Amino acid sequence: MNFDKILFVGHKNDTNSPDYGLVYNSFYTSLKNLSKNLKPFFYEDYNKKERDQNLIKIHKQFNPDLVIFVYQLGELDFETLMILKNTNSTTVNFYGDDCWRFKTFTLKTHHLFDVIVSFDESKKIDYEKHNISNVIFSQWGGISKFAIQKVSNEFDYEVSFIGAKTELRDWIIKKLKKNGVHVECFGMGWPNGIIHFEEMKKIISKSKINLDLQNSISYDIRFLSRYPRGLYRVIKNFFSNKLKQEDGIKARIFEVTSMGGLLLTYFNPNYSNYFNIGKEIYCYSNIDNIIEMIKIILMQPEESNFVRFNGHKRSINDHLYENRMKVFFKDLRKIRK
Numbered sequence: 001m002n003f004d005k006i007l008f009v010g011h012k013n014d015t016n017s018p019d020y021g022l023v024y025n026s027f028y029t030s031l032k033n034l035s036k037n038l039k040p041f042f043y044e045d046y047n048k049k050e051r052d053q054n055l056i057k058i059h060k061q062f063n064p065d066l067v068i069f070v071y072q073l074g075e076l077d078f079e080t081l082m083i084l085k086n087t088n089s090t091t092v093n094f095y096g097d098d099c100w101r102f103k104t105f106t107l108k109t110h111h112l113f114d115v116i117v118s119f120d121e122s123k124k125i126d127y128e129k130h131n132i133s134n135v136i137f138s139q140w141g142g143i144s145k146f147a148i149q150k151v152s153n154e155f156d157y158e159v160s161f162i163g164a165k166t167e168l169r170d171w172i173i174k175k176l177k178k179n180g181v182h183v184e185c186f187g188m189g190w191p192n193g194i195i196h197f198e199e200m201k202k203i204i205s206k207s208k209i210n211l212d213l214q215n216s217i218s219y220d221i222r223f224l225s226r227y228p229r230g231l232y233r234v235i236k237n238f239f240s241n242k243l244k245q246e247d248g249i250k251a252r253i254f255e256v257t258s259m260g261g262l263l264l265t266y267f268n269p270n271y272s273n274y275f276n277i278g279k280e281i282y283c284y285s286n287i288d289n290i291i292e293m294i295k296i297i298l299m300q301p302e303e304s305n306f307v308r309f310n311g312h313k314r315s316i317n318d319h320l321y322e323n324r325m326k327v328f329f330k331d332l333r334k335i336r337k
Contacts, residue, residue, distance in 0.1 A: 001336050003066040003090070003329065005037045007059060010070035012042035019197040022251065023070045025143045027094065030321035031068065033144070034329075039064070043075045052080040059084055066332075069093040069113065081112040090114050090336055096140065098123045099248025110135075115335060117328065120248050121270065136331045139274070140251035141321040142258025146201045151260040151312050153305065157184050159294060160207040162200055163252070165189025169213045172287055179291045183211060204261035208304070209297055211290075212252050212265035249274075257281065257315035262308040264293055274319060280311040 008031055011023040019025065024042075031038055039062050046054050055076065059067065067089050071081070085091045093113045095106050098120035110116050110132055117136045118127070127135050159176075163169065164187045173183050186192045186203060195203065204210050249270055256263045257280070265271070267283040275281045282297065284290045297304045 001065075001090075001333055003332070005039075005062065005064040005066070006031060006035050007039050007041060007062055007064040007067045007089070009041045009055065009067060009076075010043065011075075012040075012044050014044075015196075017196040019146075025145060025197065026141065026251070026321045027068070027070055029143070029145060030141075030325045033322055034325055051075070052077050055080060056083060059087070059089070064089050067091045071109070071112075072096075078109075078112060081109075085112060085114060090332075092117060092332070094138075095119065097248075102126055115332060121273075122248070134335065136328060136335065138324050138328055138331075139249060139319075140254055141319050141324045142254040142315050143197065144258075144320045144322060146197045146255075147258040147316060147320065148201065148205055148260045148312075151305075151309050152205050154206070155208045156206040157203065157208065158298065159183045159209045159211060160186065160203055161211040161213060162186045162195065162203065163213065163215070166215055168215065172213055172290070175287055176291060176294070181291060181294050200255070201259045204256050204259040207261060208301075209264050209294060210256045210261040212250065212256065212263060214266045253281065254315055254319045257311040258320065260308070260312050262297070262304055263311060264290070264297065275311060275314060279307060280314050282307065 008028050010027060011021050012028075013020045013024060015021040028040060039058070041055055041058055043051065067084055069081075069092065071093050081091070091113045092115045093109070094117045095101075096119045098106055098118045099122070102120075102123055106116070106118070107130065113134075115134050115136060116132075117138050119137075119139055121137045124137070127133075159181060161169075161173070161183050162185075165185070166189075173185060176183055184192070184203075184207075186195045186200075188194050249268060253263055253265055253271070253275075257275070263281040265281065265283055267277075267285050271277060271281065271283065277283050282293060284293050
């Protein structure tokens with residue numbers, strides 16, 4: 001089956017960034033680089049009251065072979081999604097948060113699309129349990145527009161972290177500081193504030209170590225005793241089971257490596273499917289291990305630069321969104337033949 005005409009439906013700039021948002025720079029840009037006949041429909045270009053009717057109208061005029069959605073937060077009515085599904089077009093939605101939204105979002109919306117794309121291979125059992133067979137498994141990636149070609153050996157930061165401030169992350173950063181490790185933090189809630197992709201690339205490439213910190217529920221008694229809200233979240237989740245209990249694979253690991261950064265991230269067994277741990281990226285197991293790992297990495301600059309170079313090479317060769325989209329189209333043709 002050919003998918004020559006593609007209609008992309010998603011956000012252009014959900015983060016109000018001068019570089020545009022993640023959805024635009026990842027999914028849309030990679031599709032644009034690969035497709036000769038791609039038409040965008042960005043949510044921000046239409047007010048909510050008129051968005052659905054405009055999408056139906058544009059779909060009818062363009063008559064695409066394939067409609068790719070990044071539908072996340074009720075940007076469109078269910079009725080509209082069903083109308084488009086019942087046309088000659090194949091409709092696909094990308095689900096990037098299955099690690100914590102499978103029950104609350106994916107199970108409630110998967111039937112609205114012909115094919116769904118999950119970024120969490122660990123949910124294969126759950127998909128089989130619910131008899132959902134129209135699923136393709138993919139992954140986040142690095143953004144080619146912001147990837148660097150040459151790894152730097154000149155640094156402005158010892159250790160940096162880019163991401164929103166949360167109680168757990170704040171506790172980790174303070175714990176590191178008490179142990180002599182200063183981390184320069186960027187993102188919502190931190191003194192340095194929010195940064196955008198171009199700034200992010202500069203910081204990542206100029207940091208000796210780029211931390212990737214988890215943001216799920218923590219059961220560490222040291223954290224819970226200091227932050228009562230953390231304990232409240234544990235109790236709440238026990239009854240509701242709706243909060244983020246685990247950190248899946250995030251886009252940040254591919255962004256950091258493609259931007260020439262040395263990555264130190266929380267351990268996830270699935271990372272070994274994408275990187276050689278210890279030779280292309282570093283992982284930590286707990287907060288005490290973070291401190292130990294940072295000190296070891298900083299004491300071994302030659303080895304850490306070797307890991308930085310290997311991680312960058314692997315990410316550029318295998319993990320850009322263009323790589324993901326090529327595999328996606330191959331899998332889509334199999335499932336829709």
